[in-house]
Amino acid sequence: MRLPIIQAIYLKEMLDLLRDRRTLISMLVVPVVVLPLVFNIAIRVTSRMQQNAEQEAKTMPVAVHVTTPAIRQAIEKAGFRMTERDDFKDAIDKKEIAAGVEETASAPPVLNVYVDSSEPASAAAGDAIRVALNDLRDQTIRGSLRNSGIPESVLTPFVVKRNNVAGERKMAGALWGTMLPYLMLLLMFAGGMYPIIDMTAGEKERKTMEAFLASPAKRSEIVLGKTLAGMTAIFLTAALTLASMVYSITNNRVSTRSEEIKQMMSGIPLDAHTIGLIATLLLPMAVFAASLMFAVALFARSYKEGQSYLTPLMLLVIFPAFMGGMPGFHLMPLLCLIPIFNTSMMIRGVLLGDATTLNFAVTLAADLVYAAIAFALAARMFNRESVLFRS
Amino acid sequence: MIQAPGRAESMIQVQEISKTFSDPKRGTRTAVDRVSFEVKAGEVFGLLGPNGAGKTTTLRLIATLLRTTGGTAIVSGFDVNKQPEKVREQVGFLSGDMGLYGRLTPREILDFFGKLNGMDANARAKRMNELFTLFEMQSFADVRTDKLSTGMKQKTAIARTMLHNPPVLILDEPSSGLDVPTARTIERVIMDNKHAGKCILYSTHVMEEAEYLCDRIGVISDGHMKMIGTMDELRAATGKRRLREIFLDLLGLPADE
Numbered sequence: 001m002r003l004p005i006i007q008a009i010y011l012k013e014m015l016d017l018l019r020d021r022r023t024l025i026s027m028l029v030v031p032v033v034v035l036p037l038v039f040n041i042a043i044r045v046t047s048r049m050q051q052n053a054e055q056e057a058k059t060m061p062v063a064v065h066v067t068t069p070a071i072r073q074a075i076e077k078a079g080f081r082m083t084e085r086d087d088f089k090d091a092i093d094k095k096e097i098a099a100g101v102e103e104t105a106s107a108p109p110v111l112n113v114y115v116d117s118s119e120p121a122s123a124a125a126g127d128a129i130r131v132a133l134n135d136l137r138d139q140t141i142r143g144s145l146r147n148s149g150i151p152e153s154v155l156t157p158f159v160v161k162r163n164n165v166a167g168e169r170k171m172a173g174a175l176w177g178t179m180l181p182y183l184m185l186l187l188m189f190a191g192g193m194y195p196i197i198d199m200t201a202g203e204k205e206r207k208t209m210e211a212f213l214a215s216p217a218k219r220s221e222i223v224l225g226k227t228l229a230g231m232t233a234i235f236l237t238a239a240l241t242l243a244s245m246v247y248s249i250t251n252n253r254v255s256t257r258s259e260e261i262k263q264m265m266s267g268i269p270l271d272a273h274t275i276g277l278i279a280t281l282l283l284p285m286a287v288f289a290a291s292l293m294f295a296v297a298l299f300a301r302s303y304k305e306g307q308s309y310l311t312p313l314m315l316l317v318i319f320p321a322f323m324g325g326m327p328g329f330h331l332m333p334l335l336c337l338i339p340i341f342n343t344s345m346m347i348r349g350v351l352l353g354d355a356t357t358l359n360f361a362v363t364l365a366a367d368l369v370y371a372a373i374a375f376a377l378a379a380r381m382f383n384r385e386s387v388l389f390r391s
Numbered sequence: 392m393i394q395a396p397g398r399a400e401s402m403i404q405v406q407e408i409s410k411t412f413s414d415p416k417r418g419t420r421t422a423v424d425r426v427s428f429e430v431k432a433g434e435v436f437g438l439l440g441p442n443g444a445g446k447t448t449t450l451r452l453i454a455t456l457l458r459t460t461g462g463t464a465i466v467s468g469f470d471v472n473k474q475p476e477k478v479r480e481q482v483g484f485l486s487g488d489m490g491l492y493g494r495l496t497p498r499e500i501l502d503f504f505g506k507l508n509g510m511d512a513n514a515r516a517k518r519m520n521e522l523f524t525l526f527e528m529q530s531f532a533d534v535r536t537d538k539l540s541t542g543m544k545q546k547t548a549i550a551r552t553m554l555h556n557p558p559v560l561i562l563d564e565p566s567s568g569l570d571v572p573t574a575r576t577i578e579r580v581i582m583d584n585k586h587a588g589k590c591i592l593y594s595t596h597v598m599e600e601a602e603y604l605c606d607r608i609g610v611i612s613d614g615h616m617k618m619i620g621t622m623d624e625l626r627a628a629t630g631k632r633r634l635r636e637i638f639l640d641l642l643g644l645p646a647d648e
Contacts, residue, residue: 004506004509005506005507008506009507012492012495012499012503015494015495016492016494016495019494019495019535206490206493207488207489207490208491208492209490210451210456210484210490211484211485211486211490211491211548211551212490213456214456214479214482214486215507215508216476216479216507216508217507218476386413389456
C-alpha cells in the first residue's frame with residue numbers, strides 16, 4: 001500500500017463529506033447546535049411546567065372535611081384557601097379544587113389526602129399538604145413529650161448511618177460507567193452512518209465509482225482511505241456530541257437541580273490515564289464500526305437503500321452496548337470476547353478503576369481481531385464485481 | 392473477419408476475451424463472447440453496436456474494471472488479468488456516466504486524480520493549466536461540478552482522462568448528449584491525441600463521428616464481434632457505402648428507405 005495514495009483518497013473523501021449537507025447536519029449541526037438547543041428547551045419547559053404547577057396549586061382552594069382546628073391552621077399556613085365540597089373526585093376532575101383532605105374519626109385519626117397525580121397542579125398541592133401535615137405531626141409529638149416531661153431524645157434511641165466505602169472515583173465511575181459506554185458506542189455507529197453511506201452507496205448512485213476504480217489506486221488503498229475518513233467522521237461526531245452534552249448540562253442555569261448536576265458532572269474521571277485507556281479501546285472499535293458499515297452499505301445501490309441496510313445494524317449495536325454498561329457483569333476473559341459488549345463493559349471497568357490488565361488485553365486483542373475481520377470483509381466486498389456493479 | 396495488419400506498435404491486444412455474468416434472478420448471461428481485436432499506437436478504433444451489445448463491458452474489461460471469464464487483453468505490454476494496476480497506469484478511461492464528484496470543482500477533481508496517478512504537485516499544476524487552456528476551462532475550473540453544464544462536465548471528464556498523459560485512451564461514448572461545438576472540441580482532441588501517437592479505443596452511437604474519426608471500426612452485437620476493418624474494407628465486405636448502412640447490414644436489419 002502506498003501512503004500518498006491513501007492520504008489523497010482520505011483528504012478527497014473528507015473534503016467531499018464536509019461539503020455534503022446531510023453529512024454536515026449529522027456530524028456538526030446536530031451535536032453542536034440541535035442537541036444543546038433541544039436540551040435547553042427541554043430543561044426550560046420542564047422547569048417552567050413545575051413552577052406553573054406550584055403556582056396553579058396555590059390559586060385553587062383545597063376542600064377539607066376536618067374538625068381538628070390545628071390541621072385546618074396547618075393547611076392554611078401552607079398557603080391554601082379552604083372550601084367545602086362533598087365529592088372530592090368530581091371537584092378535582094373539574095379543577096374546582098387542587099386537593100381534598102378528609103379526617104376520619106378513629107384512634108388515631110386518619111387523614112386522607114385526595115389528589116389527581118396525573119395533574120401537576122393537584123400533585124404539587126398534595127405534596128405541599130403532606131409536608132405541612134407531617135410537620136404538624138412532629139410538632140404535636142414533641143409538644144406531648146415536653147408536657148409529659150420526657151426528653152425529645154427518646155425519639156432517636158439510635159442513629160443508623162450508612163458509610164460508603166467506595167471512593168469518589170468509584171462512585172463517579174459507577175454512575176458514568178452505565179451511561180458513557182452505551183452513549184459512546186451508539187454515537188460511533190450513528191456518527192459514521194451517513195458519511196459511510198455517502199462514500200459507498202452514494203458514490204455508486206452518483207456513478208463516480210467507475211472512474212475511481214479505473215485509476216491506478218489499488219482496491220485496498222481505496223478501502224483504507226475511505227475507512228479512515230469514516231473513522232474520522234465517527235470520532236468527530238462522538239467527540240462533538242459528548243462535549244456538547246457535557247457543556248449543556250454543566251452550563252444549564254435554569255434547572256433547580258443545576259448545582260447537583262454540576263457536582264455529578266465534575267465527578268467524571270477525566271485524567272489522562274483514563275482517557276488514554278478508553279481511546280485505546282475505542283480505536284479498534286472505530287475501525288470495526290467503519291469497516292462493518294462500509295461492507296454493508298457498499299452492497300446498497302442507492303443512499304436510501306444504504307439507510308435501510310444500516311438501520312437494523314444500529315439496533316444490533318444498541319443491545320450489547322447497553323448490556324455491557326450495566327452493573328452486575330463481572331469482568332472475565334470469556335465475556336471480553338463478545339464484540340461491542342466487551343468494549344462497553346471494559347469502558348465501565350476503566351471508569352470504575354477495576355479493569356485488570358488481563359481483561360483489558362483480551363478485550364483489546366479481540367477487538368483488533370474483529371476490526372481486522374471487518375476490514376477484510378470490506379476489502380473483499382470492494383473486490384466483488386457483483387457488489388460494485390450491482391444494478 | 393477482416394483484421395488489419397500494421398507495422399505500428401500494437402498497444403491493445405484483445406485475445407478471445409469473454410465475460411459471463413451470473414445473476415440469481417436472470418441466470419447466466421454472456422455479455423462478451425470470445426472477442427479479439429488490436430489497436431495500435433496512433434490509431435483510433437471505434438467500437439460500434441446497439442445498446443446491450445457488449446461495448447461497455449468490453450471497454451470495462453480492457454480498463455480492468457471487470458475481470459474476464461475467458462481470454463485476456465494486453466495493454467501496453469501488461470496483462471489485464473495479471474497486472475491490473477499496471478494496466479490502469481497506462482490507460483485514461485472515460486466512463487459513459489462521466490463520473491464527476493459534484494461537490495468538488497474541476498481543479499480539485501483533476502488534482503485528486505493526478506495524485507492517484509503519482510504526479511507531483513508541480514507536474515499536476517502544469518498539466519492542469521495545459522488542459523484548462525486546451526478545453527477552455529479557465530472560467531469554470533473553480534466552480535463546483537454540480538453547477539456546470541453537460542458540456543463543461545464532459546470537458547472536465549475528458550481532461551481527467553488525459554491528465555496523466557496515458558499512452559492509451561478508452562472513451563465510452565465521449566460525445567453523448569453534447570452540443571455541436573463541444574462535440575467538435577472532443578473530436579479535435581481525439582484527433583490531436585491520435586497525431587501525438589496515442590492509442591484510442593472508443594465507443595459511440597454517432598455514425599458520422601465514427602466515420603470521420605476512426606481508422607478502423609469494430610461492430611459488436613450480442614457479445615460477438617461481427618466485423619472489423621477500415622471504412623473501405625467494411626464497404627467492400629458489405630457492398631454498402633455509408634457506415635449507417637453497413638452497421639444495419641451487419642446487424643441483419645433492413646436499410647433505411
